[in-house]
Amino acid sequence: MSSRTEILRRVRSALADVPRTEQPGDVAVPRAYRDSHVRGEEAAVFAERVAYYRARVVTCAPAGAPAAVARLLGERGARRVVLPGGFPADFLPPGEWSWLRDQPPLGVEELDAADAVLTTAALGVAATGTLVLDAGPGQGRRVLTLLPDHHICVLRAEQIVGDVPEALRLLDPYRPLTFVSGPSATSDIELNRVEGVHGPRRLDVVLVGEVGEIAEKGASR
Amino acid sequence: MTGSGTNVVWLGSPSFPEAARPLLKDEQLRGNLRRATTTIRERRLAVTGELDDWEELRTAGEALKRRTLRHLDRYLEQLEESVTRAGGQVHWAADAAEANRIVADLVHATGEREVVKIKSMATQETGLNEALAEAGISAYETDLAELIVQLADDRPSHILVPAIHRNRAEIREIFRTAMARYGRPAPEDLSDEPKALAEAARLHLREKFLRAKVAVSGANFAVAETGTVAVVESEGNGRMCLTLPETLITVMGIEKLVPSFADLEVFLQLLPRSSTGERMNPYTSMWTGVTPGDGPRAFHLVLLDNGRTATLADRHGRQALHCIRCSACLNVCPVYERTGGHAYGSVYPGPIGAVLTPQLVGVENAASLPFASTLCGACYDACPVKINIPEVLTHLRAEVVEAARARRRLPTAEAVVMKAAGSVLASPARLAAAQKAASLGGRLLGHSVRRLPGPLSGWTDSRDLPVPPAESFRAWWKRTDGGRQDENDKKDQKEGT
Ligand code: SF4
Numbered sequence: 001m002s003s004r005t006e007i008l009r010r011v012r013s014a015l016a017d018v019p020r021t022e023q024p025g026d027v028a029v030p031r032a033y034r035d036s037h038v039r040g041e042e043a044a045v046f047a048e049r050v051a052y053y054r055a056r057v058v059t060c061a062p063a064g065a066p067a068a069v070a071r072l073l074g075e076r077g078a079r080r081v082v083l084p085g086g087f088p089a090d091f092l093p094p095g096e097w098s099w100l101r102d103q104p105p106l107g108v109e110e111l112d113a114a115d116a117v118l119t120t121a122a123l124g125v126a127a128t129g130t131l132v133l134d135a136g137p138g139q140g141r142r143v144l145t146l147l148p149d150h151h152i153c154v155l156r157a158e159q160i161v162g163d164v165p166e167a168l169r170l171l172d173p174y175r176p177l178t179f180v181s182g183p184s185a186t187s188d189i190e191l192n193r194v195e196g197v198h199g200p201r202r203l204d205v206v207l208v209g210e211v212g213e214i215a216e217k218g219a220s221r
Numbered sequence: 222m223t224g225s226g227t228n229v230v231w232l233g234s235p236s237f238p239e240a241a242r243p244l245l246k247d248e249q250l251r252g253n254l255r256r257a258t259t260t261i262r263e264r265r266l267a268v269t270g271e272l273d274d275w276e277e278l279r280t281a282g283e284a285l286k287r288r289t290l291r292h293l294d295r296y297l298e299q300l301e302e303s304v305t306r307a308g309g310q311v312h313w314a315a316d317a318a319e320a321n322r323i324v325a326d327l328v329h330a331t332g333e334r335e336v337v338k339i340k341s342m343a344t345q346e347t348g349l350n351e352a353l354a355e356a357g358i359s360a361y362e363t364d365l366a367e368l369i370v371q372l373a374d375d376r377p378s379h380i381l382v383p384a385i386h387r388n389r390a391e392i393r394e395i396f397r398t399a400m401a402r403y404g405r406p407a408p409e410d411l412s413d414e415p416k417a418l419a420e421a422a423r424l425h426l427r428e429k430f431l432r433a434k435v436a437v438s439g440a441n442f443a444v445a446e447t448g449t450v451a452v453v454e455s456e457g458n459g460r461m462c463l464t465l466p467e468t469l470i471t472v473m474g475i476e477k478l479v480p481s482f483a484d485l486e487v488f489l490q491l492l493p494r495s496s497t498g499e500r501m502n503p504y505t506s507m508w509t510g511v512t513p514g515d516g517p518r519a520f521h522l523v524l525l526d527n528g529r530t531a532t533l534a535d536r537h538g539r540q541a542l543h544c545i546r547c548s549a550c551l552n553v554c555p556v557y558e559r560t561g562g563h564a565y566g567s568v569y570p571g572p573i574g575a576v577l578t579p580q581l582v583g584v585e586n587a588a589s590l591p592f593a594s595t596l597c598g599a600c601y602d603a604c605p606v607k608i609n610i611p612e613v614l615t616h617l618r619a620e621v622v623e624a625a626r627a628r629r630r631l632p633t634a635e636a637v638v639m640k641a642a643g644s645v646l647a648s649p650a651r652l653a654a655a656q657k658a659a660s661l662g663g664r665l666l667g668h669s670v671r672r673l674p675g676p677l678s679g680w681t682d683s684r685d686l687p688v689p690p691a692e693s694f695r696a697w698w699k700r701t702d703g704g705r706q707d708e709n710d711k712k713d714q715k716e717g718t
Contacts, residue, residue, distance in 0.1 A: 004313040007475065007526045011294045014534035018291050024480065027288035033277040033487070049500060105514070108431050108465065128493075128501035141515040142464045142506075146457065165486035173447040173482045174307070176512050179489075179505035184457035187497060188366035188382055189389055189415040191257045197365060197419050198426065199457025199504060 036162030042126040043157040047207055049129025053182025054195055055203040062090065065154060065208050069093040069118065072152050072204045078115035082106070082144050086137025087120060091154050091208070102140050111147035117200075118152045119145055122177075124160040124205075125167045131155065131205065132167060133178045142176055151180075151200040157209025228317075228348040228568050229528065229581045236589035241564040250386050250561050257385050258552045264498025265549060265603075272490070281487045283607040286543035289445075289478050290533060296445040296478045297524065303448030307510020309520040314472075320344075320525050321352035324437060324470055327521055328358050331468050333434045337426075339452065339459045340364035341439025342380060342546055343472045343525055345568045346581075349437070360437065361403065361429050363458035365422050372399035378562030378570060381496050381548035386561050389413040400425050426458065436462035436517075440473040441545070442488060443522070446481040449509045450522065453492055455502050463506050469517040475524050476533075476542040488545060491605035496547035528581035537616040541576045543606040550600035550610060556593060565590060572600035576613040584620045591617035 001009075038045050047057045060068045070093035073081060083099045100106055100114055120138030121131045131153055133139045138154075145151050161167050171177060184199030195201060269275050289296055301311045314320035320343075328336055336353070338344065338360050350360040350371075362371040369384040370377050373395045377383030384392070393413040400407045405425045411417060438459070442451040450471060452459050463469060479485060493502040511520050533539050551557045551571030562570030567578040567587065575594055579587040591614050600610040 002313070003315040003319060003526075006315055007313050007524070007530065008294050008297065010526065010530035011297070011475070011533065014530050014539075015291065015293065017536055022291065024288050024292045024295065027284065027291055029281055029284040029288060030277070031281055033274040033281055033490075034272075037272060037274075052500075053503070112427075112431065125501075130501050135512070135515055142460070143516075146460050146464060164489050165483075168483055168486045168489075173444065173449045173507065174509050176509075176515055177505075177507040178460065179501065179507075180503070181499070181501035182503050184455070185503050186365045186419055186456045188364070188369070188384060188456075189392060189418055190253070191260050191382065191385070192415045194415045194419045197423055197456035197458065198363075198430070198461055 034163070035165050036127065038126040038162040042160045042162055043207060043209065046124050046126040046129060046160045047205075049126065050124075050131075050182070050205055051129075053129060053185075053203075055129075055182045055205060057205045057207055059207040059209075061210070062208050065091045065206055066093045068206045069152060069154065070095055072206070073097065073116060073118075076115070076150065076202075078150065080114045080116075082111065082114045082117040082140075082148055084117075084119055084138055084140025084144055086139075087118065088138060088154075091120075091206075102144060105141070106144075108143070108147060111143060114148040116150040116152060117145055117148040118154070121153050121155050121159065123167055123170060124155050125162075125164060125179075126160055127163040128181060130164075130167075130179050130181045132171065133180065134171060134175045136175070142178055145178070145180075146199055149200055150202040150204070151183075152204045152206065153180075154206045154208060157207060229346050229578055230567050230587055235566070237560075237564055237566065237593040238589060240566055241560040241593075247561075249388070251559060253386055253388050254558055254561055257382065258558050261498055261552045265495060265552070266498075268494045268498055268500055272494075278487055278490055279605055279607050282491050282545075282605055283543060285479060285484050285487060286606055287540075289480060290476065290539060290542055293475065293478070293533065296480060297475060299445040300443055300448060300478060301524075303444075303446065304450075304510060304520075304522050305448075307448045309448065309510040309522055312521060312523045314523055314525045314527070316527050317347035317525075318352075320347045320472055320523055320527070321349050323523050324349060324472065325353055325356040325358060327468070327470055328353070328435055329356070331435055333358075333468075335359040335361065335429075335433070336435045336437050336470075337361050337363050337429055337433040337462050337466065338367075338436070339438040339454070339462045340367045340383070341437070341472060342568060343439045343474050344437060345377065346527065347472070347525070349472070361426070363426050363429070363462060364454075365419065365456060365458075368422055368426070369395055372396065372403065376563060377568065379548060379551060380546050380569065380571070380573075381551075386563070389415060389418065392418055396421050396425075404429060426461075430458075430461040430465055433462070433466045435468045435470065436466040438462055438469065438471045440471050440477055440522075441492065442479050442485060443473060443477055444480075444482050444485065445478050447509055449482060449507050451485065451505060451507045453489075453502050453505045455497065455504065457504055460504055460506055463508065464516050466517055468519045468521070470521045470523065472523045472525055475526055475529050476544075492545055492547055495545075495549040495603070495605040531583075532577070532580040535580065535616075538576070538580050538613050540608050541573070541580060541613055543608050544573050544577065545606060546573075547605055549603040549605065550608075553599040553603045554594075555597060555599070556595060560593075565593065572610045572614075573608070576608075576610055576617065579617055579621075584617055585624050588621045588625070591621055 050057050058068050080098045122134040183195045183203040184197050185195050186197045187193050312323045353360045362368050366384040379385040390413050396407040407421045440450045441453045493499050554572050557571040565574045567574050569577050575590045596611045
């Protein structure tokens with residue numbers, strides 16, 4: 001007997017107490033929880049919670065995005081910047097950058113040696129301060145946002161949803177999804193949170209839109 | 222380790238009380254644990270307290286797991302179909318040895334001799350690293366805490382922070398002495414600052430990630446409807462393993478399923494807040510089969526039974542399979558806080574280990590574990606999927622006693638009392654009375670009960686026949702403030718605060 005057959009047989013015999021007529025839907029799942037813990041001010045809450053993870057959030061009007069990106073790139077003297085296909089031209093920073101486009105696909109050594117990566121995101125989640133990447137235009141393959149040590153993500157305020165349930169409804173499970181909440185971190189040494197282990201050690205978010213008075217959040221390191 | 226290769230219970234482990242005894246005196250260990258669990262408890266309370274519907278989320282999580290388990294056969298078949306449709310390949314492993322063999326064969330088929338690994342309880346349970354070593358394959362752990370454990374040739378002591386028993390000075394020593402054996406050595410001037418230690422791990426593992434062709438992972442969730450698999454992590458080592466190699470092999474317990482993609486909305490709120498006490502962990506990756514041009518070209522999902530169906534067969538005990546491995550129950554447990562994880566002699570320590578391990582391996586092989594608790598109920602309150610751990614513990618205690626009775630053909634008063642205790646649990650006073658009765662019953666039956674420190678000595682017998690201690694664990698715990706003021710143990714007394 002194959003293990004498949006054997007395991008399924010064991011499962012069925014273990015569930016002998018479940019009536020044969022019972023359907024999965026007969027097991028009630030009360031969904032009295034909230035759709036969202038954030039009502040209104042999504043962009044402001046998002047900015048605050050992203051900053052809480054010691055990522056940096058810069059907000060600006062659409063016209064100010066290129067300058068904001070240029071400043072963030074320039075701070076550490078970045079030159080070689082990975083740019084996924086489909087990144088909006090409106091947000092491209094002025095100046096002399098050496099863009100590493102993923103066509104043909106970049107090798108891991110090239111990505112490892114890049115100074116930064118500049119992307120968009122599929123959406124943002126206010127309640128948890130999360131960016132979700134789905135490999136869409138302006139985001140590219142998953143590895144592009146993994147090997148460079150500095151990730152700058154440009155997000156439009158209207159892409160921010162309140163909470164996790166709303167986010168999942170908008171996402172396509174058949175695309176590779178990466179939820180990013182702050183820079184990579186570990187708490188494995190005496191439960192002290194240390195930012196930066198294997199993923200990018202710096203995460204900057206440029207939030208584009210009318211989002212009130214927040215100008216910049218988060219400590220620069 | 223071939224054959225029955227399993228780490229659910231480490232071979233040669235003493236029973237819980239024997240193992241706990243020296244650990245209770247290890248002040249370094251207790252200090253590390255106390256600091257760590259206090260911090261994480263506070264963080265968890267802050268982020269669960271800010272959700273006014275936390276109870277509703279727990280209720281939904283529990284119900285979703287119940288639905289999944291009651292129809293597990295159907296969901297497993299659906300998962301297999303979804304994963305296959307998305308370009309993945311599904312394998313079924315009835316036990317640890319089979320899972321290890323499947324993984325080793327898959328690695329051999331790629332022609333590779335090494336794999337990078339993401340922290341995974343399932344592969345710890347099967348003893349995969351040792352099995353791969355025997356098959357000539359090197360497995361490199363990439364989670365920082367797992368790396369520490371692997372470099373030190375140690376065992377994990379916590380399901381989320383496996384090296385929680387090590388402080389920074391010890392970690393620095395481990396890195397300095399052992400990293401060179403596995404690859405890039407630690408920097409000469411390595412300090413014990415957590416930042417410097419994390420940097421050393423980053424450099425050490427980078428070269429391994431960049432050349433890795435095969436990765437092995439566990440899974441936090443798999444969606445039957447779509448075939449989507451989710452891994453929740455912090456460091457980015459998971460993303461490295463899931464993205465860079467050409468072949469990805471995921472080993473997952475059959476209970477990790479959720480019915481639909483939307484159901485993740487419950488668990489992605491429950492898990493990070495309960496485990497690391499964050500609103501969201503730094504990285505969660507989800508993938509469905511393979512995606513051309515992005516990530517691995519081959520994806521294998523190994524579905525592991527290894528005692529889970531036996532657990533499922535127990536109507537009272539099957540709720541232990543709801544567990545999402547958040548570790549909140551460990552962090553609130555007064556017994557775990559004093560003894561640490563190693564005393565449990567299993568990859569699953571703490572309250573969840575006390576209910577899961579005996580069921581996975583059979584109560585006769587872990588007879589002392591159901592007694593490793595004060596039944597205070599803190600674990601039940603903390604559990605995001607509402608596993609009633611005290612109820613399962615009481616149920617398993619009765620089974621242990623029953624099993625021993627069957628072997629020795631002795632009637633025991635305790636068996637009767639333990640069965641009755643299920644209904645008594647709601648009232649601490651009645652529970653205390655019941656335990657007293659059990660211990661009295663034991664003495665009336667004429668078993669010798671050694672009275673040395675508290676119930677610990679009484680337990681040393683428990684692998685064989687659990688003689689009811691003269692003083693119940695609960696009473697002893699209360700009298701001695703959790704072992705700190707035991708009059709037979711002056712050292713503990715001095716250390717007590
Ligand atoms: S039993 Fe509950 S609290 Fe303990 S690890 Fe599992 S899910 Fe978390």
